[in-house]
Amino acid sequence: MPLISYIISQTKLPETSVKNTVQLLNEDATIPFISRYRKERTGNLDEVQIGDIVKYKEQFEALEKRKTAILKAIEEQGALTPELKQKIEALQDLTALEDLYLPFKKSRKTKADTARQNGLEPLAKIIMSQNATDVESLAYKYIKGDIASAEDALEGARHIIAEWINERTDVRNNIRQQLERFAMIATKVVKSKSEDDNAQKFRDYFDWEESLSRIPSHRLLAILRAESEGFIKFKIAIDDDTALSKIEDRILRSNNECSQHIQMAIQDAYKRLLLPSLSNEALQNAKTKADEAAISVFAKNLKQLLLGSPLGEKRILAIDPGFRSGCKVVCLDAQGGLLYNETIYPHPPKNDTIGAIKKISSLTEAYQIEAIAIGNGTASRETEAFIRKIRFKNDIQVFVVSEAGASIYSASKIARDEFPNYDVTVRGSVSIGRRLQDPLAELVKIDAKSIGVGQYQHDVDQTKLQKELDIVVESCVNAVGVNLNTASASLLSYVSGIGPKLAENIVKYRDEHGAFSSRSAIKKVPRLGDKAFEQGAGFLRVKSIKNPLDDSAVHPESYAIVEKMAKDLGQNVSDLIGNKTELQKLNLQNYCTDSVGLPTLQDIIRELEKPGLDIREQAKVFTFNQNIKTISDVQEGQLLPGIVNNVTNFGAFVDIGIKESGLIHVSNLSDTFVSDVNAHVSLHQQVIVKVLDVDIPRKRIQLKLHK
Known part of the structure; x- marks a missing residue:
């Protein structure tokens, strides 16, 4: 085919x-x-x-x-x-x-190979013919060399027969079907590890049995992790008698001495060859499906995270909060450039609240700060409460921003190259502030697996995971578009047709020659040819005075079409931008060619109506319940505001403003059956939840989505 x-x-x-x-x-x-x-x-x-x-x-x-x-x-x-x-x-x-x-396919010498070398294949063929009447007498003829007895000869012949049975496609497929329909996965705790503190998170699987075909992906991955860490053992099993019976039905044609030896060979083939191999294959198939489900969850979460609401080009004061080590403060310009850094100590043990207030107040005035970003790690709630006590002269919005992966970025080569003269604490604070300005532009600098928005992402096939996440990042970056004159090499590398090396060349050229005046100017970048320009130009944005189309999703190959439209309307191209009334006068059929049809023309019109429109919503301020500071403050029956910080197949985790996130189990997302968690909640969604149960010893909070 x-x-x-x-x-x-x-x-x-x-x-x-x-x-x-x-x-x-x-x-x-x-x-x-x-x-x-x-x-x-x-x-x-x-x-x-x-x-x-x-x-x-x-x-x-x-x-x-x-x-x-x-x-x-x-x-x-x-x-x-x-x-x-x-x-x-x-x-x-x-x-x-x-x-x-x-x-x-013989990777090693088998028992059947040894038997063949000893000349026992003719005996095996005689037995498989199922016509011989005195097999033992026949076996005496094969006594020589390593074959010391008739039983040795018969055993060797059975090994050959067992291999023949193992190689039969119909037999293998029958066992596969039984494993697919009836296989059970059963677990037992390793007694010597049962009291281990690290084993307690797997205690649900200390004695567990479930259909392999129906086990949810997160449960299978949890079992496999528990087994790899040595806390449990598991086995895959089907009904052996049924399986053996079905093999016998396919092979046995008589009831004589031959059939007895064939039965023995069938049992040997099943237990030694077929079941180990095919049960492992069934497990791998189940693992592949579980991987695909987990990767799909991670991909959906990552997309939602990358397309999170940006505040835009605002001057930001960002704080990486802490107690003993203080709060690391940075001031950023509207493009994310570092202007100033400082450490304040508003919390115990120093409790320099007055000094910290004076410092924050002076910085917000000196750098004309428009918004404050606070990391959501240690001391986040205390820092937010402290900041909200300050009376600012101007209206300054306060946001709590996810720190997930910020420490990975701050220690990375990308961060060292960006800020060679600053330590990891300053780089982490910068990352927090930039995430508020533009989550996508900042998060692409971090290995997606380190962001922590999936389920068992370190247990799945890493090659498949990386490939899927790269596709998601590429899709998001190109859907939003990239400012050619401000984008980092990390961001540019995901633009269609660009890649890491060309991205570095673009930034280097920009640093040496200044900002690009147009899209076409990028052709001067070394090694950037016509193909790369064709693939990437439509996703790059340049705020060009010469040609407003350079700041739109209209591809340069279609500029001539827009110019013709403008000419037909007696307008300049710039007059068409945002001019819905004039654009609606156009008959698009007049602009169709062999290569350009209505779909492309309709896209052009939509883009001209709202050029450069960001598909993302703008960031909104969110406030947690100020009375909830620790898990001890959470009470059954409370209605609390929260932010969804992870989505899995079994439910959604919600940040309610304390260290421990609560879980909305899939059964508590709706009063009706839920097949897809993402259909009900999305990452970073602001929600109201009802507290169902609080387990302080296990630090678990059960929630219900409140409609």
Whole structure:
């Protein structure tokens, strides 16, 4: 089956759309570029659909690569027949391909190999024919060398038969079906570890049994982590008698001495070869599904986090709060540049509240501060209460900002390069302030896995996780657009077609030659060719006096169309920007060509109506209940304001202003069945919750979403 047919069979998308998208991908076009600027060629496919094409394209190519390797390996063994080659080439399933390759795949010497070397394969064939009447007498003929008795000969023959049974595709598929439908995963605590403090978080799984096909992803990942840390042991099991019976039904044709030996071989094949191999395969399949579910949760959370509400270009005073070590204070300009840093000590043990108030008051005036950002770590609530006591001359908004990953950034090479003369505490405070200005621009500098907005993200396939998170970051960055003259190299590296090396070249060129005056000026950057410009230009923004389109999502390849529109209306291009009345006079059919159709033209009109519109909402001030300072203040029945700080498949965690986040279990999100937590809450959403239960010893708070 050719590539296009394979993708269509998996996605059910139109052939023309698939064919053109694959062609664009082969031309090194990116998903954001294709979905935004090549709608006519793809049939208006969105990023998700194009992402599916990419996935199945890679899957097909991996399958073809494996086929080539297997064909080569079998050919080197001198065992490749035309029929076998045809079978291999026709397969479209990796599991079936590996089953077919199994008889030729010998990584180590098996018991059956030893038996064959001892000349016992003819005896095995006689037994498998199920016609012989005196098998033991026949076995005496094979006594020689390492075979000292008839029983040794029969045992060796059974090893060969067991291997034949193990290699039968129908038998393997039958066991697979039973594992898929009926497998149970059962756990037992390791008694010597049961009282370990670290084991207590897994105590729900000290004695647990559940269907492998129905176990939720978070539970399976928790069990696997508990097992890897040595707190529990688990096994995958099905009904052995049923499984053996089904194998016998497929193989046994008589009831004689031969069948007795075959039964013994079946039991050996099942316990030694089939069950260990296929139960491990079933577990890996379950783990793959759990990984996909966990990665999906992480990806959704990351997208919501990256598209969090920015305050915009405001002058910020940012505080990384602390007690003994003090509160690290920085002042930032509207573009996030560091203007000043200081440490204040408003809390115990120094309690220099008066001095801290004077310092904050003078800084807000000196640097014309418009907003204050406070990290949500240690001493956050106390620092917020302290700041709110200050009477500022101007109206200054106060925000509590997530610190997740800030320490990772502050110790990173990116931070050291940005602030070589400052320590990690200053860099962390800068990151907190910049997150308020623009969460996306700051968070792209941090390894997404360190942000902590997923479930068991360190237990899933790290390659798949990284790939999915990179796709999410790329999608978010290009959906928002990037200011070419202020963006960091980290942010620019995610722009379609740019990448890390070109991003560094852009920043270096900008530092040496000053701000870019237009989009086209980026072509002067070393090693940035026409392809990179085509892919990235539409996602870059330049506040250009010469051409207002440079600060829009209109691609330079479409500037001529806008100029024609303006000319037809007797206007300048700048007169069309935001002029909905004039734009509605246009008949878009007049501007359609072989390569530009209505989807692109409609996008152009929408962009001209609201050029550079940020798809994100603006940041809003949020205030926690000031009477709740520790978990001891939380009482059953209370209604509390909170912010969703993590979403998982089993519920959402909510920050209610104290160290411990509360959990809204999936069953408490709605009075009706909830299949998708994200349909009810999203990351950083401001909510009202009702306290259902407070477990102080275990530091757990159960909440219900209050409508």
